[in-house]
Amino acid sequence: MGALKVVFALFAVITGLTGVLFYRIITPKPIPKFDESQYWGPGKQPDKLDDSIRAFTVQVPKEVLLDLKWRLDHLRPLVPPLEGIHHQYGFSTNLLKKVVDYWRTDYNWTDRQVYFNQFPQYKTNIQGLDIHYLHVKPKNPGNKKVLPLLIIHGWPGSVREFYEIIPILTTAAKDRDFVFEVIAPHIPGYGFSQAASKPGLGANQIAVIMRNLMFRLGFKQFYCQGGDFGAIILQSLTVLYPENVLGYHTNMASIMTPLSYIKYILGSFCPSWLVKPEHQDRVFPLWDKFVYRIRETGYLHLQATKPDTIGVGATDSPAGLAAYILEKFVLGTNRNYLEKDAADLLQEKYSYASLVDNLMVYWITGSATTSFRLYAESFNRNQLAHGVLRNPLKVPTAIARFEYDFYVADGIISELFPNNLQLSDLEGGHFAAFERPETFANDLISAVQKFEEYNAKNPKK
Secondary structure, three states: OHHHHHHHHHHHHHHHHHHHHHHHHHOOOOOOOOOOOOOOOOOOOOOOOOOOEEEEOOOOOHHHHHHHHHHHHOOOOOOOOOOOOOOOOOOOHHHHHHHHHHHHHOOOHHHHHHHHOOOOEEEEEEOOEEEEEEEEOOOOOOOOEEEEEEEEOOOOOOHHHHOOOHHHHOOOOOOOOEEEEEEEEOOOOOOOOOOOOOOOOOHHHHHHHHHHHHHHOOOOOEEEEEOOHHHHHHHHHHHHOHHHEEEEEEOOOOOOOHHHHHHHHHHOOOHHHOOOHHHHHHOOOHHHHHHHHHHHOHHHHHHHHOHHHHHHHHHHOHHHHHHHHHHHHHHHHOHHHHHOOOOOHHHHOOOHHHHHHHHHHHHHHOOHHHHHHHHHHHOOHHHHOOOHHHOOOOOOEEEEEEOOOOOOOHHHHHHHOOOEEEEEEEOOOOOHHHHOHHHHHHHHHHHHHHHHHHHHHOOOO
16 A cells, blocks of 8 residues: 555656646746847947948949959859759759859849949948848828838848839838838848847847837837748847837748647647648658758758858859859749759749849858858857747737748647737748749738737737
8 A cells, every 4th residue: 555655656746747847848938138238349349339320322342343253254164963963962053054154244233233222221330230221211102101111131131132022012002001111121240231240149139139220210119021030030029029019920930849849749640630731741741841851951050050161162252152042042932943954943933133133242242151150149059048939929920821931830820929810821932022022012011901900909008
């Protein structure tokens, strides 16, 4: 009898400890506080930082263009792909040669620089860093309500991704009572935004910078849209400062919590519990998806550990930069392109001019290395320990799931997006604003319409 009591007692203790451990695993950590004035610039923080807003125009020195031309003209012979191989080993050098030849002979920077400067651009110093941003106001809003929208790109993108959607968002339409005022910054270390001189500037800290930028521009409350790293930054901003975010639209919802992993495992036994029947192949079988993710995220592991090493080649060789970045556009646009021949498949969705525009942002600013560093600063033990992205969002949200992008299953959305007002399944890939500007813009507009209705009924205090 005594032994039986001991067994029951041990069982009770083990059960209790297991319950406590499970509770701790699935319970979000307290939302941390970050220093909203932390200095990221070079050297010692000056007594007073310049808080002026300065107009900016893209102007590339002639010697930079001559140097680029020389490097393109003196490209070493490219190693041909293996027989029967297309993009399985990386970006096909057959296609790379076509892109480089276009860049060298047909791409006209004089015209493209005019294109880049079609929208008003500015720089302002936030926490020691000069942040570059587009700030496009509607020309003729009439009696429409003007809504501030903060939209952030990811890697390997730039603000160039938004040039086709900005006119749609900032043009008043008869069928809606609002129009957008778009603020599209370059992430620190990307494009024309200054890179941090000190370690530690990860997605959480950049969220603080972006909130301070909006405050600098006079917006205490605003809407947000993000994909790729822009989604990670803005999801962090929304968690940290829900009082400032009126609504958040994302084309890359991030739900990577212990409970979500448990649900995915259990969903393997009953997929319909977690995901729509027509989307089950996007999630299951789990092992196949896991192997695919590991195989195609080698860049992430490199950039999260040795960004400066791989940055040398991407900064020194325009062909190396093109191969490294355009590989992501191939797979991100349509994963079935992996085994297609090296025909001009990218031109099915983009123009060479637009793709080289994006390459030029990295090349003329020499920002490949500093853009890679964002991975090292965001995916490390110290940053992840904050657990910001394990906290539910308190604002109204909308999720756009593009066919060839990262997929978040229906059964886990409520875990971090409990107030999701719109869930769209759309054709397209990871670079949706760039690839399908009208589809992207219309989904965003539809979401904000729902946000406006929600906020009218539930005004922020």
